[in-house]
Amino acid sequence: MEKIVVVLASRNRKKAREMADLLDLPHVELTSVADFPGIPAVEETGATFTENATLKACAVARATGRWTLADDSGLAVDVLHGAPGVYSARYAGPAANDERNNERLLAELRDVPDDRRGAQFVCCLAVAGPDGAVRAQVEGRCRGRLLHAPRGHNGFGYDPLFWIPEYRLTFAELGPVAKGALSHRARAFAKMRPQLAALLQVGT
Numbered sequence: 001m002e003k004i005v006v007v008l009a010s011r012n013r014k015k016a017r018e019m020a021d022l023l024d025l026p027h028v029e030l031t032s033v034a035d036f037p038g039i040p041a042v043e044e045t046g047a048t049f050t051e052n053a054t055l056k057a058c059a060v061a062r063a064t065g066r067w068t069l070a071d072d073s074g075l076a077v078d079v080l081h082g083a084p085g086v087y088s089a090r091y092a093g094p095a096a097n098d099e100r101n102n103e104r105l106l107a108e109l110r111d112v113p114d115d116r117r118g119a120q121f122v123c124c125l126a127v128a129g130p131d132g133a134v135r136a137q138v139e140g141r142c143r144g145r146l147l148h149a150p151r152g153h154n155g156f157g158y159d160p161l162f163w164i165p166e167y168r169l170t171f172a173e174l175g176p177v178a179k180g181a182l183s184h185r186a187r188a189f190a191k192m193r194p195q196l197a198a199l200l201q202v203g204t
Contacts, residue, residue, distance in 0.1 A: 002027075003027055003028065003029040004027060004028050004029065004067065004200050004202065005028075005029050005030075005031060005066050005067070006023075006028055006029070006030055006031075006066070006067045006068065006069055006196075006200075007030075007031055007032070007033055007036070007060055007061070007064050007066050007067065007068045007069070008020070008030055008031070008032050008033065008068075008069055008070075009033050009042070009056040009057055009059075009060040009068050009069065009070035009071075010032060010033065010056075010070070010071065011032065011033060011034045011041070013032070013034070014156050015071075015156070016030075016032045016034075018185065019069070019071065019185070019189070021176075021180070022180065022185060022186055022189040022193075023069070023189060023192075023193060023196070024193075025193065025196065025197055025200070025202055026202060027200075027202045028196075028200065028202060033060050033064070033068075036063070036064055039060065039063045039064070042055055042056045042059045042060065043055075044056070044072070044086065046072070046086065047086070048086065048124075049072040049073060049074065049085075049086060049122055049123070049124035049139070050072070050124040050126070050137060050139065051072075052072035052086060052124075053070045053071055053072040053124045053125060053126040053137070054070070054126045054128075054134055054137065055070075056068075056070035056072065056126070057069065057070035057126040057127060057128035057134065058126075058128045058132045058133070058134060059132075060128075061128035061129060061130060061131070061132045062128075062131075062132035065130050066130055067127065067128070067129060067130060067199075067200065068127070068128045069125065069126075069127050069192075069196070070125070070126050070127075070128075071123055071124065071125050071126075071185065071188070072086065072123075072124050073088075073121065073122060073123035073124065073184060073185060073188075074086060074087075074088025074089065074121070074122060075088050075105075075119055075120075075121055075122075075157075075158045075162070076119060076120050076121075076122055077105070077109070077117075077118075077119040077146065078116070078117075078118040078119060079109070079112055079116050079117070079118075080108065080109075084101070084105070088101070088157070088158070089101070089157075091104055091105065092104045098156060098157055098158075101157070101158065102150060102158060102160065102161055105146070105158065105161065106148070106149070106161070109146060109148075114145070117145050117146040117147075118143070118144075118145055118146075119143075119144060119145065119146050119162065120141050120142060120143045120144070120184070121141065121142045121144070121158075121162065121183065121184035121185075122139065122140075122141050122184055123139065123140045123141075123183075123184040123185040123187070123188040124137065124138070124139045124188065125137065125138050125139075125140075125188045125189070125191075125192045127192070127195070127196055127199065129199075135199050136192065136195045136196065136199065138188050138191040138192045138195070139188060139191075140183075140184045140185060140186070140187030140188030140189070140190070140191065141184050141187065142164075142182060142183055142184040142187065144162045144163055144164050144165070144171075145162075145163045145165060146158075146161050146162065146163065147161050147162075147163050147170065150170075150172070151163075151169075151170045151172065151173055152169070152170045152171070152172025152173035152174075153172060154171075154172045154173065154174065154175070154176070154179075155171045155172045155174075155179065158171075159171035159172040160172035164182065167182075171183065
């Protein structure tokens with residue numbers, strides 16, 4: 001069977017690798033939108049993760065003429081009323097990176113006690129067909145608590161601050177197998193995998 005190309009609507013190489021590992025469908029070749037020069041970045045103007053994932057999937061599918069999978073994900077902190085939310089990747093402003101985002105979050109939670117540091121990672125996935133129409137949408141969530149200082153060197157983003165009580169480890173301390181079973185993204189992909197397989201008419 002000829003490989004079916006699915007474009008991942010992300011230029012984040014770490015995220016793209018994680019998404020490819022989680023999807024793992026036979027007869028499907030995953031490629032990043034970064035491999036298509038000239039396609040402009042999609043402006044994430046949605047008010048929710050689902051809206052942003054859908055915007056990215058549809059825009060990249062129309063630009064490439066291929067099946068496209070997009071995610072929008074981030075951290076929602078209880079005491080911050082869901083922030084940083086859809087602004088997770090740029091929480092520290094125009095020059096945001098993982099370190100600066102974590103520093104801002106820790107500063108805002110400086111006086112918040114442990115029992116009020118609850119948070120959840122949220123991942124929304126959207127698939128668009130080559131015509132740019134949405135074909136599937138799913139969501140995954142993972143609850144945890146935010147530490148007062150980063151721990152661990154795996155993962156990316158807010159992983160070093162996000163502590164899983166059941167394991168007494170942060171996402172950045174967990175190995176890829178454990179994180180691949182627990183994470184918001186893993187849970188979203190577990191829902192998306194059979195839907196995408198059906199859309200592409202490939203086995204799981």
